[in-house]
Amino acid sequence: MNLINMKTLYKIITTLSLLGFTNIYAQVDTLNYLKQFEVNKVSYIGQPFSKLLKDMAQIYPKTAWSVPLTGKKTITTNTRFYFCAKELSFHNVITLWIEWQNIIPRDQTKYYEQKNDFYFTNEERNFYGSKIIKDIKVFR
Numbered sequence: 001m002n003l004i005n006m007k008t009l010y011k012i013i014t015t016l017s018l019l020g021f022t023n024i025y026a027q028v029d030t031l032n033y034l035k036q037f038e039v040n041k042v043s044y045i046g047q048p049f050s051k052l053l054k055d056m057a058q059i060y061p062k063t064a065w066s067v068p069l070t071g072k073k074t075i076t077t078n079t080r081f082y083f084c085a086k087e088l089s090f091h092n093v094i095t096l097w098i099e100w101q102n103i104i105p106r107d108q109t110k111y112y113e114q115k116n117d118f119y120f121t122n123e124e125r126n127f128y129g130s131k132i133i134k135d136i137k138v139f140r
Contacts, residue, residue, distance in 0.1 A: 050129035066109035
């Protein structure tokens with residue numbers, strides 16, 4: 001390789017490394033930010049999800065995935081909110097797990113998942129906003 005190609009290769013590697021570091025740092029920062037809501041979950045348990053969303057003013061979920069209860073596929077007891085693009089939703093991502101005080105009929109959650117392709121839109125924000133939180137977990 002000549003000197004010009006080596007310099008170009010070095011610049012590409014440096015840029016990719018910095019982008020990777022920035023992405024990792026952003027994920028750690030997001031995880032730390034969301035962990036504060038889990039630590040302070042007593043402020044949100046028994047409250048509507050809209051209160052938590054309001055307090056999370058810096059970042060909002062990108063996707064929402066409701067989980068039917070094992071053995072009872074007609075009801076939803078919790079929803080996982082991911083903070084990454086849908087394509088990355090299964091790759092060790094930061095998750096805000098909400099267990100709901102009352103069960104939600106699965107056909108309602110499935111309706112929004114199919115309509116908006118799992119993306120967390122204003123419709124989901126309004127739908128989940130009135131649901132009461134039973135428990136909060138944040139993990140990767």
